[in-house]
Amino acid sequence: MNIVVTGGSGKVGRATIRELLAHGHQVLNLDRAPLAERLCPFTQVDLTDFGEVMGALSGIDQQPTGTVEAVVHLAAIPGPSQRPDHVTFAENTVSTYNIFEACRRLGIHNIVSASSETLLGYPFAEPPRSVPVDESVRESRVSYALSKLLGEVMAEEYAREHPAMKFICLRFSNVLDDADYAQAQGWQDDPQIRRWNLWSYIDVRDAAQAVRLGLESDLTGMHAFIIANADTVMHRPSRELMAEVFPDVPFTADIPGTQSLFTIQKARTMLGFNPKHGWRQRSSGRD
Numbered sequence: 001m002n003i004v005v006t007g008g009s010g011k012v013g014r015a016t017i018r019e020l021l022a023h024g025h026q027v028l029n030l031d032r033a034p035l036a037e038r039l040c041p042f043t044q045v046d047l048t049d050f051g052e053v054m055g056a057l058s059g060i061d062q063q064p065t066g067t068v069e070a071v072v073h074l075a076a077i078p079g080p081s082q083r084p085d086h087v088t089f090a091e092n093t094v095s096t097y098n099i100f101e102a103c104r105r106l107g108i109h110n111i112v113s114a115s116s117e118t119l120l121g122y123p124f125a126e127p128p129r130s131v132p133v134d135e136s137v138r139e140s141r142v143s144y145a146l147s148k149l150l151g152e153v154m155a156e157e158y159a160r161e162h163p164a165m166k167f168i169c170l171r172f173s174n175v176l177d178d179a180d181y182a183q184a185q186g187w188q189d190d191p192q193i194r195r196w197n198l199w200s201y202i203d204v205r206d207a208a209q210a211v212r213l214g215l216e217s218d219l220t221g222m223h224a225f226i227i228a229n230a231d232t233v234m235h236r237p238s239r240e241l242m243a244e245v246f247p248d249v250p251f252t253a254d255i256p257g258t259q260s261l262f263t264i265q266k267a268r269t270m271l272g273f274n275p276k277h278g279w280r281q282r283s284s285g286r287d
């Protein structure tokens, strides 16, 4: 497939480009900032400008990717408190609208878009209603989460109104790579440190795997998936962490050992998602 990746110069974007190239796809990276390492063709685009988005998706002189068949929309301010709230809200919602609307006008029907675990209750100042948390939870308590919620709502509306369009919204957990894993030891003694996402994470390579599976799937309509690793970032069992931090929260399914409190069953079943990397393998030299 000829695939445009927005935000391809970022953390998830770089891993996504590598994953797509390794599986025989052609990729064009649209980002405000170039990649230090030229993995694929790049054009500088500000996604908050609709004209730039239309121009870039409809064809760029000398870029070899041909007609765009699919878009992976990753570009965003990627978390709360990185910019003032209204800036995060405005940049993320306008960029997402611009991408979705340009895709509609140009007949690009295959779209994978980055959503976020922050819709699941971040920062868990209040306990979750029950665990494991699944995709039925959609709550926004910070402007970043609200921008991602509106991204999902826009995807739903476009899919309803334009049935040929497919939207896969990936609710990534906190994306970690090898450099981040070095911090994991410092999280072990105090369960409060990572309560904000119930000790969840996603390895950056498995986030990229989920993007590729979303693009390659023959689903129709809009679907949101939690994309997390199968385990937590903690050595202590998940039940023990919950008993200490959120003692009254009911369990609706068994969560053995260090299994994640965010369920990824939907992504496993519908996308064939199977996380292969993680901090435990890295710590023991198996990855």
Ligand SMILES: NC(=O)c1ccc[n+]([C@@H]2O[C@H](COP(=O)([O-])OP(=O)(O)OC[C@H]3O[C@@H](n4cnc5c(N)ncnc54)[C@H](O)[C@@H]3O)[C@@H](O)[C@H]2O)c1
Binding pocket: 006, 007, 008, 009, 010, 011, 012, 013, 030, 031, 032, 033, 045, 046, 047, 048, 073, 074, 075, 076, 077, 078, 079, 091, 095, 114, 115, 116, 117, 171, 172, 173, 174, 175, 176
């Ligand atoms: N990193 C995480 O833990 C995490 C967790 C959940 C969801 N997400 C989502 O995943 C996506 C990727 O996150 P990341 O960690 O790779 O972020 P990142 O900051 O590393 O990369 C984002 C990229 O988008 C580009 N960008 C931002 N605004 C742009 C604009 N208006 N026009 C063009 N380019 C723009 C930036 O230059 C950057 O290269 C984001 O949508 C983020 O919200 C990330």
